[in-house]
Amino acid sequence: MAKTPLQFRHNGRDVAIFVDGGTNLLVALRELIGDMTPKFGCGQGGCGTCSVLIDGELHLSCLTLAETVAGRSVETLDGLKEGPNLHPLQRAFADNFAAQCGYCTPGMLMAAKALLDRNPQPSRAEVVEAISGNICRCTGYEPIINAVLAAASGGRARA
């Protein structure tokens, strides 16, 4: 079966690949582009570890048909750091022990980024809601919630 050409922006860089029909965006990112930061968890939309931003909006890459991102902008955890420096969210996750096994962390960080991009000073309830589609089996969520709140208040301190 013929492959389909696909072009989109990946973390600010134009990429062009060929995909098989029905390939999901997660497979395209990991196996064709080599961005291993979004993880495969459930493949059903239940765990959130494959979360990415498409045109700034949180999506599950495992449930996104790769062809539907043609001409759009896809952001993954790989694009979060600023040069050699960690993003404030990544720093807050490290400082607050918000990553244990680390498997949920890419999705948690992208869900948190989606929240802070449109709501820089969220309440605790808004943070809980924002990460409600992401499952963590290690931390009990509290350190993650605290980390997102710390990153938000850190932003305010800098401003």
Add this chain to the structure above:
Amino acid sequence: MPVTVKTFTSTHDAAAALSSDRSARYLGGGTLVMRALNEGDISISTVVRASDHAMTRIDATGSRITLGAGVTFARILVERDLAFLHAPARSIGGPAVRNMGTVGGNLFAPVPYGDFTVAMLALDATVSVQGGLGGREIALDEFLQSRDRQTGVLVLAISFAKPGSAEAFRYRKIARIKPKGGAVITLAAHLPVNGSRIVGARVALGSMAPTPIRARAAERALEGRSLDASTISAAAAAAVEGTSPGDNALASAWYRREIVGVHLKRLLSGQE
């Protein structure tokens, strides 16, 4: 296994492609079809898409509301005119699922999903479908009864009359995980009042049968009466009639039958 992806600008062409190929599925937000492909569902060999903007249109200005099948739950949550639907929209998935999942796709979501359809059923919604031979309107109730045979048609939109007042429409989802989780059961009621009497009572239940269903016995108990304690008790006692829930990891069929009346009573009494 690779599948063929066909994208059409017109819904007419997309419907023709769907109706001519039994192994074709329409891809909306992806939360059902991509999941099936990820699980290796070999019954799907063609994925059909339509880029027609009519599929994502919301018309909520008049007394009759129309939601394009491709409208996402996230979009409903930012529509002030659709405030009465914010509770069902918010009860679905996390933010990513709400950014992807659509009103049309929800009509096909199996138990324990399909919460929004329960709300639509209580509002007596009508589904606009496009088949190979043309378009037609079909009552949601009827659509759901033959849902398994509807894969060859394209759902274009869903429409319903706006509730007369905010109190007339009520919704409740029982889930073990908050704020996100599959439903133990889902309940919605539309209780238009004329004077002090309920006229045109609708009660819909999710996860109490393979598809969302109307609780007709409960509706009969409410019809023509005022919403007092004895009416509420009668409706609650009748809630389980005609249901056929199944067992799953969230709850047993026995448990669902036991609690449906309890939660209908709370819904009708306005209890949290």
